[in-house]
Amino acid sequence: MAREKKKEDSFFDLVHEVARLIPRGRVTSYGAIAKYLGTGKSARVVGYAMNAAHTSKFRVPAHRVLNRNGLLTGKHHFGSPDEMQKLLEKEGVKVIKDQVQDFKEIFWDPNTELDL
C-alpha cells in the first residue's frame, strides 16, 4: 500500500543521477563516475548501468559519458551511432573520428565538481 512506487535503488539509478548532473557541453568518464559512486575500479558496472539508462524513466545523457580515452565507446548503443557524436557536437563538444577533442579540458569530474 505505502509502496505506490517501486524505488529502484539499483546501481543504475545512481549512475543515472550522476549522468544527469553532467553540465551541457561537458563530458566525463566511466571511471570517474565509478569512483564517485564508490565502485572504484569497477568502471564496467558504470557502463553496464549506462546500458540500463535506456530503461530509466529519466533521460540520461549517456552521450556525455565516454571512456578513459575520451572515445565514444558506447555510441553503438544509441539509436544511431552517429547520433551520439551529433549530440555532443550540438552541445559544443568537438568529436573527430569518435574521439572527443580537448577531452581533458571539457572533462567533468563529479569527484571534483560536486565535492568542491
Added chain:
DNA sequence: CGATTGACGTACG
C-alpha cells in the same frame, strides 16, 4: 543459485 557478460581500467610483456 551458478556461470556469463559488459558502454572500463590498469598492469605487464
Added chain:
DNA sequence: TCGTACGCCAATC
C-alpha cells in the same frame, strides 16, 4: 610505444 591479459562489481540468463 603498442598489444594482450587480467581484475573488478553488478546484473542478467
